[in-house]
Amino acid sequence: xxxxxxxxxxxxxxxxSSMRELAKLIELQPSALYVEFPSKEHILAELVLVGHExxxxxxRAAVLEAGTDPTSQLRxxxxxxxxxxxxxxxxxxxxxxxxxxxxPDLAAPGVAxxxxxxxxxxxxxxRGTALKRFAPEHAYVAAAAIGAMGLRLPYWYSxxxxxxxxxxxxxxxxxxxxxxxxK
Amino acid sequence: xxxxxxxxxxxxxxxxSSMRELAKLIELQPSALYVEFPSKEHILAELVLVGHExxxxxxRAAVLEAGTDPTSQLRxxxxxxxxxxxxxxxxxxxxxxxxxxxxPDLAAPGVAxxxxxxxxxxxxxxRGTALKRFAPEHAYVAAAAIGAMGLRLPYWYSxxxxxxxxxxxxxxxxxxxxxxxxK
DNA sequence: GTCTATACCACGATAGAC
DNA sequence: GTCTATCGTGGTATAGAC
Numbered sequence: 001x002x003x004x005x006x007x008x009x010x011x012x013x014x015x016x017s018s019m020r021e022l023a024k025l026i027e028l029q030p031s032a033l034y035v036e037f038p039s040k041e042h043i044l045a046e047l048v049l050v051g052h053e054x055x056x057x058x059x060r061a062a063v064l065e066a067g068t069d070p071t072s073q074l075r076x077x078x079x080x081x082x083x084x085x086x087x088x089x090x091x092x093x094x095x096x097x098x099x100x101x102x103x104p105d106l107a108a109p110g111v112a113x114x115x116x117x118x119x120x121x122x123x124x125x126x127r128g129t130a131l132k133r134f135a136p137e138h139a140y141v142a143a144a145a146i147g148a149m150g151l152r153l154p155y156w157y158s159x160x161x162x163x164x165x166x167x168x169x170x171x172x173x174x175x176x177x178x179x180x181x182x183k
Numbered sequence: 184x185x186x187x188x189x190x191x192x193x194x195x196x197x198x199x200s201s202m203r204e205l206a207k208l209i210e211l212q213p214s215a216l217y218v219e220f221p222s223k224e225h226i227l228a229e230l231v232l233v234g235h236e237x238x239x240x241x242x243r244a245a246v247l248e249a250g251t252d253p254t255s256q257l258r259x260x261x262x263x264x265x266x267x268x269x270x271x272x273x274x275x276x277x278x279x280x281x282x283x284x285x286x287p288d289l290a291a292p293g294v295a296x297x298x299x300x301x302x303x304x305x306x307x308x309x310r311g312t313a314l315k316r317f318a319p320e321h322a323y324v325a326a327a328a329i330g331a332m333g334l335r336l337p338y339w340y341s342x343x344x345x346x347x348x349x350x351x352x353x354x355x356x357x358x359x360x361x362x363x364x365x366k
Numbered sequence: 367g368t369c370t371a372t373a374c375c376a377c378g379a380t381a382g383a384c
Numbered sequence: 385g386t387c388t389a390t391c392g393t394g395g396t397a398t399a400g401a402c
Contacts (some may be wrong), residue, residue, distance in 0.1 A: 015198035
């Protein structure tokens with residue numbers, strides 16, 4: 001059922017999808033949807049939370065496993081960022097585009113996780129800069145640029161596009177290293 | 184009226200905004216909205232078209248005025264890209280996020296303009312590469328990255344953020360030059 | 367061109383039988 | 385837990401007076 005909601009919300013938007021459509025898609029009556037979730041908004045909230053958690057946990061784990069070298073850390077972080085956004089494009093789209101359809105209460109956990117992921121990237125960049133391994137023009141703008149590249153992937157990339165996933169990851173890693181001015 | 188629709192669509196999404204809300208915002212009765220546009224979708228179509236036209240014309244003009252040097256061309260293109268997305272953040276958001284709420288017919292002109300802008304960027308990069316002024320890892324991925332940085336700006340940048348617009352433009356230009364490996 | 371009034375429909379959500 | 389049936393609301397859009 002979350003899978004069905006994900007498909008609908010990703011392709012038509014949260015407000016553009018109805019409970020009736022979702023019910024039809026998963027072959028249930030509309031009323032049956034309210035057994036698992038108390039409202040349409042709670043379905044979206046669950047998707048947004050799951051998406052943010054998966055993304056944040058993966059990024060955090062990758063950086064922790066990458067050792068102490070800033071370049072390795074950035075490589076690991078960008079690699080995961082790209083893989084998450086290309087492997088789960090629908091989830092990425094819903095998480096990033098439909099989040100402000102949530103009330104502040106339901107959006108809060110996701111906002112917090114996003115903030116943490118963002119800070120982790122900035123800290124990696126700043127640490128690399130302090131160690132003279134990176135020389136970005138501006139750490140925050142560089143982080144925003146690296147994040148944006150990944151966020152945009154679900155809208156254009158497909159494994160059938162002629163670029164393999166591993167190839168895409170390598171390009172993104174290389175671009176990120178250029179953005180931070182890695183030596 | 185287009186201004187009102189822009190505010191609503193940008194903050195609540197197309198499907199999340201109603202004709203009743205729009206009418207209240209601009210202090211008219213709902214029925215009066217149908218004098219200027221035959222449907223809600225046509226209002227969005229007009230915004231999307233205007234936004235794409237402004238963006239494409241500005242980019243095209245900037246590149247044409249930049250002379251024959253690929254670096255100057257890329258500088259000009261990125262500068263305009265950043266300025267458009269920061270000067271008209273609401274329009275940028277609606278154009279990029281609500282476009283697939285349009286029927287294919289109404290979306291077509293915007294899609295065509297977007298394709299042209301995208302190709303212009305790729306051509307600048309490829310020409311710079313052929314002239315040995317650029318050395319990108321992959322022209323298309325580089326173009327996607329440069330585009331994505333700008334598309335994301337309306338969601339985080341504000342002139343009150345401590346970064347001046349001219350400063351932001353310079354950072355983006357510098358990042359773009361790094362992405363394409365400018366010498 | 368803007369108004370009042372309303373048609374007609376789809377929406378989210380609930381009640382209550384099984 | 386899933387069904388049938390429905391409530392109440394708000395959606396887009398139109399009719400017709402002024």
